[in-house]
Amino acid sequence: MTTTTLLSRGALFLALVAPPAGSAGAQARYEQSLSLSAGLYAASGFGTNFYTSGRYDYFIPGTRWFIEGSLGVGSLTSKVMSSVTKAQIFTSDNLVTYEFAGAFDYAPGGALPFFLFGVGGVREGEETHFAGVLGIGKRVALPGFLGSNALGFRYDIRDQIFSQVINHSDPFIVHNITATLGLQIYF
Amino acid sequence: MSVSSSIRPALIAAAILITTPLYGQNSPASPAAEAPRAPLIDLNESVAFEVCPHTGMMGSSGTFGLKLMMTYSSFSLELAGEQVIGRTANLYPVSINAVLNLATHGRLIPYGAVGAGLWLTVPVNALGAETVSTLGMNFGGGARFFITRAFGIRLEAKQYFTTISDSRGLKNDLLFFQEVSVGATFFFH
Numbered sequence: 001m002t003t004t005t006l007l008s009r010g011a012l013f014l015a016l017v018a019p020p021a022g023s024a025g026a027q028a029r030y031e032q033s034l035s036l037s038a039g040l041y042a043a044s045g046f047g048t049n050f051y052t053s054g055r056y057d058y059f060i061p062g063t064r065w066f067i068e069g070s071l072g073v074g075s076l077t078s079k080v081m082s083s084v085t086k087a088q089i090f091t092s093d094n095l096v097t098y099e100f101a102g103a104f105d106y107a108p109g110g111a112l113p114f115f116l117f118g119v120g121g122v123r124e125g126e127e128t129h130f131a132g133v134l135g136i137g138k139r140v141a142l143p144g145f146l147g148s149n150a151l152g153f154r155y156d157i158r159d160q161i162f163s164q165v166i167n168h169s170d171p172f173i174v175h176n177i178t179a180t181l182g183l184q185i186y187f
Numbered sequence: 188m189s190v191s192s193s194i195r196p197a198l199i200a201a202a203i204l205i206t207t208p209l210y211g212q213n214s215p216a217s218p219a220a221e222a223p224r225a226p227l228i229d230l231n232e233s234v235a236f237e238v239c240p241h242t243g244m245m246g247s248s249g250t251f252g253l254k255l256m257m258t259y260s261s262f263s264l265e266l267a268g269e270q271v272i273g274r275t276a277n278l279y280p281v282s283i284n285a286v287l288n289l290a291t292h293g294r295l296i297p298y299g300a301v302g303a304g305l306w307l308t309v310p311v312n313a314l315g316a317e318t319v320s321t322l323g324m325n326f327g328g329g330a331r332f333f334i335t336r337a338f339g340i341r342l343e344a345k346q347y348f349t350t351i352s353d354s355r356g357l358k359n360d361l362l363f364f365q366e367v368s369v370g371a372t373f374f375f376h
Contacts, residue, residue: 031337058371061335067371069240100242100251100370119242121251121272127311130249130272165274 030186033057035154037182041074041095043124044174045166049075051178053097064105068116072097072178076124089166090125097122097160097178099133113138122160122176131162131176139184150186155179226292228333233376234259237331239341241269241370248273250366261288265300279307280347282325294339297330306349323349331372339372 034056041051053072060066074095081089101118108114116135121128135158145151160176237256244250252269263286271278282304289297306323310316327345334340347364 058338058373060338063334098251100240119249119251121249121270128270128272128277 030150031059031061033059033184033186035182035184037154037156037180039178039180041072042177043076043095044176046076046078047080049077051180053180055182064108066103066105068099068101068103068118070099090127092125095122095124101133105139108139109141116158120160122162129162129164131160134159134161152184152186153182154184155181227294227336228292228296228374230258230288230291230296231260235374235376237372237374239370239372241341241343241368243366243368245271245347245364245366250368252368256286258288260291262286263288263298265302267302267304273311276308276310279309280323281305281307282323284325294333295330296333297328299328300345301326319351321349321351323347333374337374339374341370341372343368
């Protein structure tokens with residue numbers, strides 16, 4: 001590997017990791033945030049529906065860690081299930097999720113995403129599943145947006161992993177994927 | 188030996204004798220006492236409140252819960268509610284606990300707790316099954332480790348027990364459950 005290649009890779013790495021000049025990370029100034037996100041929820045075997053979630057974050061001062069609690073609402077409506085098989089797997093199509101997670105944000109002002117892991121509850125109809133949660137996301141501060149320095153937007157991609165039993169089947173592992181975009185307010 | 192060469196050692200010796208006591212007086216006899224630092228958390232200061240979201244395991248079931256605490260010195264009163272996610276039923280223990288804090292200041296606050304409450308067992312997808320409520324008790328212990336003045340981590344292990352009777356009331360069974368949980372605690376006055 002040539003020196004030029006090494007240098008260019010190093011420069012790319014620094015550009016990704018290093019916060020842009022003058023952009024003090026929100027983590028340094030604020031300890032908490034609330035966010036409202038909307039996007040898609042892909043329930044394994046049921047299809048994809050709209051999904052909204054509210055999130056509370058607490059940024060642990062002096063560290064790159066934050067913890068998050070979230071509550072999300074969606075639907076398990078499946079056109080295939082309802083029009084072809086006429087099957088009703090759950091007592092209703094309501095989907096409610098809640099998560100309790102920790103996240104590591106190496107570069108709050110840079111381009112690298114944060115990594116999140118935790119646990120969650122996935123309530124499908126009247127059945128609740130205890131799930132492991134893995135995810136990535138990014139918080140982007142919007143200084144001066146709407147005359148405030150406390151606003152930002154964020155994207156999140158989450159995988160909710162849990163064991164499911166349907167109609168007395170053997171338990172199997174499902175991965176429900178969410179992708180959301182949201183507005184975040186720091187305080 | 189000339190006069191000047193005989194005087195030089197005497198002058199050096201005199202200089203050492205004169206200056207040494209001065210240096211000795213200037214240097215403190217003992218290191219300056221540091222100003223006492225205020226402890227990160229002081230439960231004796233005033234009534235404090237804590238909000239503690241947590242998660243864990245009870246047997247093989249996952250749990251989520253929230254605890255609200257009011258603390259003064261060694262004693263805390265706690266209201267706890269949680270959800271235990273089972274395959275055939277969800278359990279919702281709601282309890283009031285008395286907590287004895289084994290330290291009242293510093294970062295690490297170990298504690299013991301005992302309490303009682305109501306257990307609601309809600310069956311999942313069982314036709315005709317109704318919610319069953321029983322009285323239960325719990326005891327255990329744990330520790331809160333504060334990272335900042337407002338935030339800490341909480342670990343806890345508890346033993347829960349309750350009795351259930353069959354539908355005819357002829358037989359009582361004493362049931363024991365163990366729970367281990369980890370969570371965050373938000374501390375404020």
